Amino acid sequence: MSDAAVSPRRTFALDGLMLRYAVLVGLIVIASVGFSLANSNFYSITNVGILLRSISVLFLVSMGMTFIMLTGGIDLSVGSNVAFSGGVGVVALTTTGSATIGFICALLAGMAIGWVNGVFIGRLRLSAFMVTLATFALARGLALVIYDADSINVDNAAFLWLGGTSWNNLPVVIPFVALMFIALSVLLYRTTFGRNVYAAGSNFNTAFVLGRRPERSVVWIYVLSGALAGLSAIVTVGRVSSGQPWAGLFLEFDAITAVILGGTALSGGRGRLLGTILGVLLYGIIINGLVLTGTNPYLQSLIKGMILLGVVLLDTYTQRGKSV
Amino acid sequence: MTILKKMTATLAVAGGLMGTTALADEGTLDIVFINDGHVAPYHVAWLSGFEDAIAAYDEAFSDLEVTGRWLSAEGSLEKMIQQAEVTINEKPDVMFVNAINVDAFEPLVAKAQAEGITWIAVHSPMESADYSFTLGDVTNGRNQGLAMCALSGGEPFQVGVMLGQAGNPSGEARRQGILEGISSCDNIEVVAEQPADWDTVKAQSIAENWLTQFPDLDAISGVTDGYMYPAIAVAQNSGRDDLQFYGYDGDVPIIQQMEGGNVMADILLSGTREGWNFVQMAYRIHKGEELDKVYDFFTPLVLSEANHEKALANGFPEDIEVFYVDRALEVATKGYLEFGPDSVQ
Amino acid sequence: MTKRIDMKGIGKSFFATRALDNVDFSCVSGEVHALVGLNGAGKSTLMKVLGGVISRDEGIIEVNGERVEIAAPADAGRLGISMIHQEYSLINELTVAGNIFLGRELRRNGPFLDKSEMARRVKQQLDRFGLDLDPNRPVRELNSGEKQIVEIIRALMSDSWLIVMDEPTSALSEEDKGRLFEFIRRMKSEGISIIYISHHMPEIFGIAEQVTVMRDGKIVLSERTAKTTEDAVIKTMTGTELDGFVKPHKDIDGNVTLSVSTLTKPGTYNDISFDVRRGEILVLTGLRGCGAPEIAKAIFGLDADYSGTISYGGKQLKPGRGPAASVRDGMGLVTENRDKNGILPQLSVRDNIALPFLEKSVRGGIIDGKRIDTLVNKAIADTSTKTSSPDQEIRFLSGGNKQKICFSRWLDPDLEFLILLEPTRGIDVHAKADIYRIIEELSERGVAILILSYEIDEVIMLADRVITLYQGSPVSEYTYPNFEKDQMLSDMAGVGQPH
Secondary structure (H helix, E strand, O other), X not given: OOOOXXXXXXXXXXXXXXXXXXXXXXXXXXXXXXXHHHOHHHHOHHHHHHHHHHOHHHHHHHHHHHHHHHOOOOOOOHHHHHHHHHHHHHHHHHHHOOHHHHHHHHHHHHHHHHHHHHHHHHHOOOOHHHHHHHHHHHHHHHHHHHHOOOOEEOOOHHHHHHHHOEEOXXXXXXXXXXXXXXXXXXXXXXXXXXXXXXHHHHOHHHHHHOOOOHHHHHHHHHHHHHHHHHHHHHHHHHHHOEXXXXXXOOHHHHHHHHHHHOOXXXXXXXXXXXXXXXXXXXXXHHHHHHHHOOOOHHHHHHHHHHHHHXXXXXXXXXXXXXXX | OOHHHHHHHHHHHHOOOOOOOOOOOOOEEEEEEEEOOOOOHHHHHHHHHHHHHHHHHHHHOOOOEEEEEEEEOOOOHHHHHHHHHHHHHHOOOEEEEOOOOHHHHHHHHHHHHHOXXXXXXXXXXXXXXXXXXXXXHHHHHHHHHHHHHHHOOOOXXXXXXXXXXXXXXXXXXXXXXXXXXXXXXOOEEEEEEEEOOOOHHHHHHHHHHHHHHOOOOOEEEEOOHHHHHHHHHHHHHOOOOOOEEEOOEOOHHHHOOOOOOOEEEEEEOOHHHHHHHHHHHHHHHHOOXXXXXXXXXXXXXXXXXXXXXXXXXXXXXXXXXXXXXHHHHHHHHOOHHHHOHHHHO | OOOEEEEEEEEEEEOXXXXXXXXXXXXXXXXXXXXXXXXXXXXXXXXXXXXXXXXXXXXXXXXXXXXXXXXXXXXXXXXXXXXXXXXXXXXXXXXXXXXXXXXXXXXXXXXXXXXXXXXXXXXXXXXXXXXXXXXXXXXXXXXXXXXHHHHHHHHXXXXXXXXXXXXXXXXXXXXXXXXXXXXXXXXXXXXXXXXEEOOOHHHHHHHOOEEEEEEOOEEEEEEEHHHOOHHHHHHHHOOOOOOOOOOOOOOOOOOEEEEEEEEEEOOOEEEEEEEEEXXXXXXXXXXXXXXXXXXXXXXXXXXXXXXXXXEEOOEEOOOOOOHHHHHXXXXXXXXXOHHHHOOOOOOEHHHHHHHHHHHHHEEOOEEOHHHHHHHHHHHHHHOOOOOOOOOOEHHHOOHHHXXXXXXXXXXXXXXXXXXXXXXXXXXXXXXXXXXXXXXXXXXXXXXXXXXXXXXXXXXXXXXXXXXXXXXXXXXXXXXXXXXXXXXXXXXXXXXXXXX
């Protein structure tokens, strides 16, 4: 094959993700303008705060989901894990009275579920879909057992701080999510761990032959996703001032939706955290806007589905266009 | 109104005509109803009753523009809190909130009140709310239990009670009432109590288990009519034509099985009625009427006329208000009969 | 009635590469026509044109003198042309008869399948060719030879008269080979025509009437087998293809880096022993199935299932220790299948190069991007890889450049031993010269190199020492400069081995 045929493709290749981000930004602008025309309240500072806070948990789990989907995997257990690790945290808090112990227990519980996922998927090479479908049920069951199927009210101010406190109109969770984004970006782009994430997802065999131990990386990636579920649990408890056995219901689907919107390839190896952030933002704006405009909930699901399908179609179209 | 019609209506709104925001003028009444779900049959009836009532009140009073919308948290507390936050920011006049967990809403109630919004806690009462719209679950449950006592015929009688989700306050109150009512006579034995989590599929397997486990079972009682559909079907399929059913909710198809069927008693909630009652209540508050802080939804017991006579003969209290089947069916689907604009003019 | 197919003046280019150049090829019913040539000579491309899998740029195809169009595999099927693939396209859960009638099942009344009639017809065909196989057996119970027979019967029962077999014996046992050859003889007598692609001289001269040799997309020899010899075919297969590279002279007197002793994996390789010294290039060669890739796997720690010992730097290696340990000890591997396990397709050229030695560029837990850039830019320059930028996704590069990147990963100064499996497979001539130069530079630096190559010219050009293998056993050993090309080819092709 000649090298001459190669160079023009380069621009296309870069355009792949960039085009997606441009489309997302475009959709975000269109949605924002549309909603603000329909409801002048959309751009109020309060509403922006409400919007960002409402998607803060989705931001956290979607970033974990991005790592996982970069390896070609999927984590259906995150939503259940939020309920489970929240339950462990709240019970630890109420028995010991120490917010610190509560935090640590919630994080460890989340990581434990992630570790189980990781060992089955990374070491034993079972299908991620299958394994996390099992832990999806398992973690929810554990949560119901821990909570005895009932919610537990929490009034420990320190424990509620992260999810519940606002500085004027700025919920503290928003800068926290921003910090996590920076930290996870450094982890993904500037460390060997991050490179191994991409390597495992792009070609597990090659990564293995090159001595990158992808089987080990995968375990840690699921542990990371579990830890983010644990953090999300703390934020959720703070937000609803209570531990809920049904917390995080369908969260995994929202997260997968956001990650796919953000251009991460389902087959792995391709995608960036920025895309996920844009995906979550678009998703959040649409949900918020639909509430603001009083759109019928029967219609909301329809609209969400159409947006996802539309973006994915557009993507397929542009991808096909250039691989000819 | 069918779901499809609703969707078309909303499409028209979503299509760019979305100008429904409250302008807090004198002549407007904006009502928002945040519910925990929107797909269960009771929810569907409830929400459409609410929508129909909004339209009827808007039409009936030419000096007042009545607007309203409902939101569904789809079972998620996180989502419900977000919806409440967004709604408060919109400053409607009245908010009905069917909170999944009332404690989580305390800060929001304060915020809403600071904005001058009337907060009405639905089903689970809240001290801080302006009003609590309650169902009288304990009383209703007790009425169901008393009816069972009066209709059981004095012989040893076994009943299984299907409960709501563990820890759900409304379900717990209904359970408490039913057991209180049953305990007023000593021939009834509660052989099983099991939560079916408001889930018809779970109710079906529970009913199947009970019929094999307790061959002498005489009746199934439930805290919602949602359980009655599978229970009746399971009984019919296993040839248990003698099994009695005691429902709760006033679903039309269940009441319809009272004459000549085995449904003995029901509690007439009816989602449609409740939706209409919301709008009537909001209107009355708007007009400056003083209502009870804890407002009990009027939920009569439904019996067939024959059974009511039989029950009275067996010592059923005469002061308990009873609707007969025809009346119950009429008001169940036509909320305006009791709560329409005519009721406040 | 005899039939014949003629392909005339066929031409096909991929980008700037001329894959087929004015090729004339014909086949007559009742004959086996052997098609031979080195890898990349154009055999597969020609057969893909015949099968309608790829389109030709020029030329015509005639059946019995009438011009036909083959634009899709379905057209080939209609004309009675069938390809038997090395990867079997059978459904394991169906029976032999079920597979053969797949998609054109016989029905009794209504929707019900007439299984007994289908089995009867298959049985009839099997008997006709003297084959003993139960039509009602599920395909999953069959061995490779039997599966191949099912494929051929399927082709015959859909009225094929021309059957293309691509290296049909590569996965077969001796017994199955015998059965296949008998089957082929019977087919010939029934008027079936067979195009037989193979490297095995004994097979070709055992069953083929006509042999055609391709080289660089052209026909270089087409002759009756009775009128030519194994040696003549071997000679025409090769030709000098490379001018851009001359092997420099060097002395090999360093320490032994790797030592393999009596390495055996039953059915794969037998009693393999050799040493590789610092700076030495040892080439293992043979035909496909000679066992060399499996030996490499054992050395790199990917396979624990062998007997014998492997020592590296004087220490015996634990079987199946995994590639991470091998890389840590200074071993590298360039795999034979770039796209399957050589590259990370969606990742950038930079990531693909930097990956194995990433830890060396980490400062305080964070990757030092500048250092990586320096290394990567040097690697790209040293290997003259053509890429628009290190950010380029590797999947958009040409095969040769992908392969250079697979090499440039291992340019790290700590590398001591490098295994190369088919280092120039599917690569154009210019990239080949670059790759040979990289290999020589590495060996001059003292890296011990073990190469598996099936291309004789490459073997001779690169090797300091050559070991030929036939079916897993060592045949002979040659030391630079005493390479006798024809003798090597004979050793590899099993010349002198029983037909």
